[in-house]
Amino acid sequence: MRTAAAADELTDTSLRKQVYDSLRAALTSGRFAPGQKLTFRFVAKALGVSLTPVREAVRRLVAEGAFEMQPNRSVRIPLMTKAKVLELRDIRVAVEGLAVGNAAKVASRAQIANLRRIAREIVAVRKRGDSVADREKISEFHFALYTIADQPTLLRVIEGLWLQTGPYMNLLFPDYIASAAGPARRLRIIQALQARDSVAARREIENDVHGTLSYVAGLADEAGNIVPALPSAAGSRRSKGKANAALELRPKRLDLK
Amino acid sequence: MRTAAAADELTDTSLRKQVYDSLRAALTSGRFAPGQKLTFRFVAKALGVSLTPVREAVRRLVAEGAFEMQPNRSVRIPLMTKAKVLELRDIRVAVEGLAVGNAAKVASRAQIANLRRIAREIVAVRKRGDSVADREKISEFHFALYTIADQPTLLRVIEGLWLQTGPYMNLLFPDYIASAAGPARRLRIIQALQARDSVAARREIENDVHGTLSYVAGLADEAGNIVPALPSAAGSRRSKGKANAALELRPKRLDLK
DNA sequence: AATGCATTTTTGTGATCACAAATTTCGAGA
DNA sequence: TCTCGAAATTTGTGATCACAAAAATGCATT
Numbered sequence: 001m002r003t004a005a006a007a008d009e010l011t012d013t014s015l016r017k018q019v020y021d022s023l024r025a026a027l028t029s030g031r032f033a034p035g036q037k038l039t040f041r042f043v044a045k046a047l048g049v050s051l052t053p054v055r056e057a058v059r060r061l062v063a064e065g066a067f068e069m070q071p072n073r074s075v076r077i078p079l080m081t082k083a084k085v086l087e088l089r090d091i092r093v094a095v096e097g098l099a100v101g102n103a104a105k106v107a108s109r110a111q112i113a114n115l116r117r118i119a120r121e122i123v124a125v126r127k128r129g130d131s132v133a134d135r136e137k138i139s140e141f142h143f144a145l146y147t148i149a150d151q152p153t154l155l156r157v158i159e160g161l162w163l164q165t166g167p168y169m170n171l172l173f174p175d176y177i178a179s180a181a182g183p184a185r186r187l188r189i190i191q192a193l194q195a196r197d198s199v200a201a202r203r204e205i206e207n208d209v210h211g212t213l214s215y216v217a218g219l220a221d222e223a224g225n226i227v228p229a230l231p232s233a234a235g236s237r238r239s240k241g242k243a244n245a246a247l248e249l250r251p252k253r254l255d256l257k
Numbered sequence: 258m259r260t261a262a263a264a265d266e267l268t269d270t271s272l273r274k275q276v277y278d279s280l281r282a283a284l285t286s287g288r289f290a291p292g293q294k295l296t297f298r299f300v301a302k303a304l305g306v307s308l309t310p311v312r313e314a315v316r317r318l319v320a321e322g323a324f325e326m327q328p329n330r331s332v333r334i335p336l337m338t339k340a341k342v343l344e345l346r347d348i349r350v351a352v353e354g355l356a357v358g359n360a361a362k363v364a365s366r367a368q369i370a371n372l373r374r375i376a377r378e379i380v381a382v383r384k385r386g387d388s389v390a391d392r393e394k395i396s397e398f399h400f401a402l403y404t405i406a407d408q409p410t411l412l413r414v415i416e417g418l419w420l421q422t423g424p425y426m427n428l429l430f431p432d433y434i435a436s437a438a439g440p441a442r443r444l445r446i447i448q449a450l451q452a453r454d455s456v457a458a459r460r461e462i463e464n465d466v467h468g469t470l471s472y473v474a475g476l477a478d479e480a481g482n483i484v485p486a487l488p489s490a491a492g493s494r495r496s497k498g499k500a501n502a503a504l505e506l507r508p509k510r511l512d513l514k
Numbered sequence: 515a516a517t518g519c520a521t522t523t524t525t526g527t528g529a530t531c532a533c534a535a536a537t538t539t540c541g542a543g544a
Numbered sequence: 545t546c547t548c549g550a551a552a553t554t555t556g557t558g559a560t561c562a563c564a565a566a567a568a569t570g571c572a573t574t
Contacts, residue, residue, distance in 0.1 A: 014526090041554085051556090055556085055557090056316050060316060063317045072537090073555075074536090084410065087408045090355060090359075091355065091414065094352060094355050095348065151348075152344075153418075154348050157414060157417070164410070271558090296526085306558080308559080309557075309559065312527090329567090
């Protein structure tokens with residue numbers, strides 16, 4: 001099933017889309033501090049575009065729950081709490097379980113081979129200790145898996161949920177990643193797909209998601225707050241003036257002007 | 258848990274929000290024909306506002322899957338297919354089941370009383386044969402139920418899914434509504450909440466959603482397309498010129514200018 | 515009557531401007 | 545040193561404009 005929306009994603013070269021992608025990348029790679037305030041003009045200047053595409057991109061992210069619009073008027077990176085992580089955990093267990101259960105019923109030989117390739121790449125990347133590439137590969141594996149189910153609406157829901165947990169997945173490194181039996185689990189998932197064993201595949205992914213987010217929830221402090229490890233640890237101090245500029249929003253795919 | 262996002266919903270008086278609400282209302286009440294093309298300028302003129310708030314509102318609805326942006330550039334009301342309904346059915350069964358299961362664990366006496374009140378109102382409305390009010394009351398019951406779970410992210414996901422099925426819920430009248438044991442089911446749900454029987458409550462809502470959307474899927478033609486009953490049946494002919502104006506988008510809450 | 519092509523119109527996109535509301539700054543008074 | 549309030553600045557919102565791409569229209573040719 002190839003929806004018009006999916007086709008649109010590929011051909012959309014608008015500034016709006018580029019801004020959206022840039023913000024999304026910055027968000028999932030943890031370049032924003034929780035609670036950080038974002039202004040339209042700041043983003044516009046950082047990316048070298050006018051307010052118009054920025055407004056539309058940011059508003060979309062607000063609608064998706066990646067940003068939070070405060071009653072007064074300012075966009076903030078949502079704070080993560082233990083309760084929110086547990087809620088996201090239960091939703092993700094439900095929908096990702098559904099996707100994988102369905103994927104197991106229809107997976108083709110080529111799709112399974114592709115999963116096996118990505119799983120191997122994860123092992124290779126992990127040996128090098130590259131946590132950024134590691135996270136990207138894990139994400140690639142999961143979405144390759146969910147895509148097999150061929151359910152565009154379900155995929156969209158899952159993407160929205162990942163966008164909210166994304167900034168906090170850095171917390172899995174290095175402890176949880178080292179302890180968890182990720183590679184073995186991925187092999188069991190692939191075997192379940194091969195055997196068309198929908199129940200087993202579903203159980204594996206449910207345990208995976210549940211374990212991962214339960215671990216993150218366990219990192220909360222007494223107040224229930226969860227603070228991700230930032231690339232630059234200058235997150236807590238926000239004392240004087242224009243220290244805001246310290247937060248750089250790299251254009252990446254955006255080079256115009 | 259009262260999120261900032263939820264608080265924002267109430268205090269947002271922007272034109273963008275009003276346009277969004279108007280379009281959403283038009284959509285869920287079935288005032289748009291599937292496949293119908295919508296232009297920004299048309300909506301702007303119909304509501305008496307400029308393009309700016311319309312663009313942001315429409316783009317949000319596109320992001321939520323309520324509208325579809327075509328590769329070229331035009332916004333269309335998505336066509337509904339049997340496959341899409343079945344996909345929505347399975348997702349809704351999963352997430353609404355989750356919500357009700359959790360709701361049963363925490364429902365207060367007042368919340369249950371509120372549900373009972375709405376359930377009675379549905380019975381009253383149905384006697385009058387008012388299908389519009391009927392649909393609104395059913396929606397009110399469901400969301401009152403889901404809100405009890407106190408999980409804002411889950412609620413947002415559910416709202417997004419309802420937005421996609423909304424335009425087709427007219428198809429349930431009058432046959433399915435008459436045949437289905439809705440009132441009895443609602444009573445069983447309420448009893449399950451009262452008994453804190455999470456499993457039973459979940460089973461009831463799962464059966465409800467599954468039955469409803471399976472019925473809608475069964476209405477598809479040989480090609481798998483599903484066409485909702487429109488208020489004005491002038492949907493198929495779009496032969497000449499400015500017949501577009503026939504589609505009226507009533508402002509409702511929007512009276513400015 | 516049907517088809518191809520050039521012209522006109524429509525339409526989404528991005529930038530800019532004006533304005534009001536919110537936020538910050540700063541100094542006077544205690 | 546702290547507090548309060550007025551002035552200055554920042555910031556989101558909505559309207560308008562210019563432009564290019566797409567769609568619709570009209571006309572000539574077969």
